Amino acid sequence: MIAVIDYDAGNLTSVARAVSHLGFSCVVTRDREAIQRAERVIFPGVGAAGAAMASLRRLGLDRSLEAAFEAGTPILGICLGTQVILGHSEENDTPCMGIIPGEVRAFPGDLRTEKGQPLKIPHMGWNRVHLKKPHPLLADIQETDEFYFVHGYYPAPADPKWVVGETDYGILFVSAMGKKNLFATQFHPEKSGRPGLSILRRFCVWDGTWEGGTC
Amino acid sequence: MLSKRIIPCLDVRDGKTTKGIRFKENVDIGDPVDMARHYYETGADEIVFYDITASHEKRNIMIDVVRRVAETIFIPFSVGGGIRSVEDMRAVLLAGAEKVSVNSAAVRDPSVISKGAAAFGSQCIVLGMDVLHVGEKPGILSGYEIVIDGGRTPMGMDALQWAREGERLGAGEICLNAIDADGTREGYELTLTAMISENVGIPVIASGGAGEPGHLADVLTRGKADAALIASMVHYGTYTIPEIKDYLDRQGIKVRRTW
Numbered sequence: 001m002i003a004v005i006d007y008d009a010g011n012l013t014s015v016a017r018a019v020s021h022l023g024f025s026c027v028v029t030r031d032r033e034a035i036q037r038a039e040r041v042i043f044p045g046v047g048a049a050g051a052a053m054a055s056l057r058r059l060g061l062d063r064s065l066e067a068a069f070e071a072g073t074p075i076l077g078i079c080l081g082t083q084v085i086l087g088h089s090e091e092n093d094t095p096c097m098g099i100i101p102g103e104v105r106a107f108p109g110d111l112r113t114e115k116g117q118p119l120k121i122p123h124m125g126w127n128r129v130h131l132k133k134p135h136p137l138l139a140d141i142q143e144t145d146e147f148y149f150v151h152g153y154y155p156a157p158a159d160p161k162w163v164v165g166e167t168d169y170g171i172l173f174v175s176a177m178g179k180k181n182l183f184a185t186q187f188h189p190e191k192s193g194r195p196g197l198s199i200l201r202r203f204c205v206w207d208g209t210w211e212g213g214t215c
Numbered sequence: 216m217l218s219k220r221i222i223p224c225l226d227v228r229d230g231k232t233t234k235g236i237r238f239k240e241n242v243d244i245g246d247p248v249d250m251a252r253h254y255y256e257t258g259a260d261e262i263v264f265y266d267i268t269a270s271h272e273k274r275n276i277m278i279d280v281v282r283r284v285a286e287t288i289f290i291p292f293s294v295g296g297g298i299r300s301v302e303d304m305r306a307v308l309l310a311g312a313e314k315v316s317v318n319s320a321a322v323r324d325p326s327v328i329s330k331g332a333a334a335f336g337s338q339c340i341v342l343g344m345d346v347l348h349v350g351e352k353p354g355i356l357s358g359y360e361i362v363i364d365g366g367r368t369p370m371g372m373d374a375l376q377w378a379r380e381g382e383r384l385g386a387g388e389i390c391l392n393a394i395d396a397d398g399t400r401e402g403y404e405l406t407l408t409a410m411i412s413e414n415v416g417i418p419v420i421a422s423g424g425a426g427e428p429g430h431l432a433d434v435l436t437r438g439k440a441d442a443a444l445i446a447s448m449v450h451y452g453t454y455t456i457p458e459i460k461d462y463l464d465r466q467g468i469k470v471r472r473t474w
Contacts, residue, residue: 013285013309013311014285014311014313017285017286017311018289021286021289046336046338046339047336048336113216114216119217120416120417120418120441121416122337122338122387122417123217124338124387124388124418124441125217125218125219125220125260125418125441125442126217126218126220126260126471127216127217127218142473144472144473145473146218146471146473148290148291150291150338150387168216169216169217190289191289191290191291191313192289192290193255193289193290193474194474195473195474196289197289
């Protein structure tokens, strides 16, 4: 069974719907034992880091997620879920979980394209992910594939060894990262059509191992 | 770099897709779920559903359409039309929509934008604006006036001021419909679109007037739009989304080419 963590953070049903569409069963839950028992865990989320961390702590789900990570359970972070896995977010100056050391930073307000045109915030729409190293969940992904993003803050892990993919939005930011049995994306695989569904499908059968993620 | 989005818009009445000109003379043109699947499979970047069901009692028909669409397509889609309250928003978001758009109700009570943004996040809240060119007159410094109720009621509000106010209240995106151009297939309203897009910090979707791929190229470059809404040019098979994207790509406009 796949557990989708429910912590009052936005549209959780869409990822559950995508997983069901792929033929896997999942449950949207805030039950700590169910999460620790689950074969794999999806940690989605839309909203603000401050409210999200407050909810996670109040429900004790931060510790459930850490326990699942330590136990080797395959975990997929998405968007806000990915951000609060890092150590600290500039959004609401929020201390986060720190499973991967690093920061969540606000996009600077004066981003421009290479032609000098101003870029809007949030970063909303379809963009590419440039792979920095292979990852089993991205085995089907081509360089020209695009993914759906909507966010005003971006992940900045402390060490490049956790960086799997980067995206260009005036600056290069980390859009996919991994550590052992944890894989996390800033984009929404459940809203990214065929390439997104391929990541979800591979996650649903992933054993949690990653050659590049042992360190 | 971010791609410009191509967004088919489906007007839905009593559970059927319909198409009219300047909000009049509507005829049914198909099943919204089938059409959404077709556009999803042929490269739409997002889909907009606009519920023009006249009676509020029939809103559950639209909620059922939203639920079936959400089980069928795995790209973002938004729902507008008749959204008056946070409860209306919650119903379509829980049914699986990514975003809701508010239009007339937000003009009558702007707090619906801030309440929606507080409850669901700005990324969920699209401010739909129907705009008429009236020329400069007292209170309408930009020359563009907000109209509501499907284009029938002028509100004496300046379109540019309202766009900025909508952003301040927490809208995450603006869908800008030029009434003068809507349904004409003669091109988007470039002056209006560029003026709004350059003066807000949130993305702007241009709507109204698309008839050929060159119109999209114009509004995505000179019109400064972040996304372009299309309807009849694809609904009747005149163009396909891949044809439109091939054209835009040849013009050097970044669009999503694999799906």
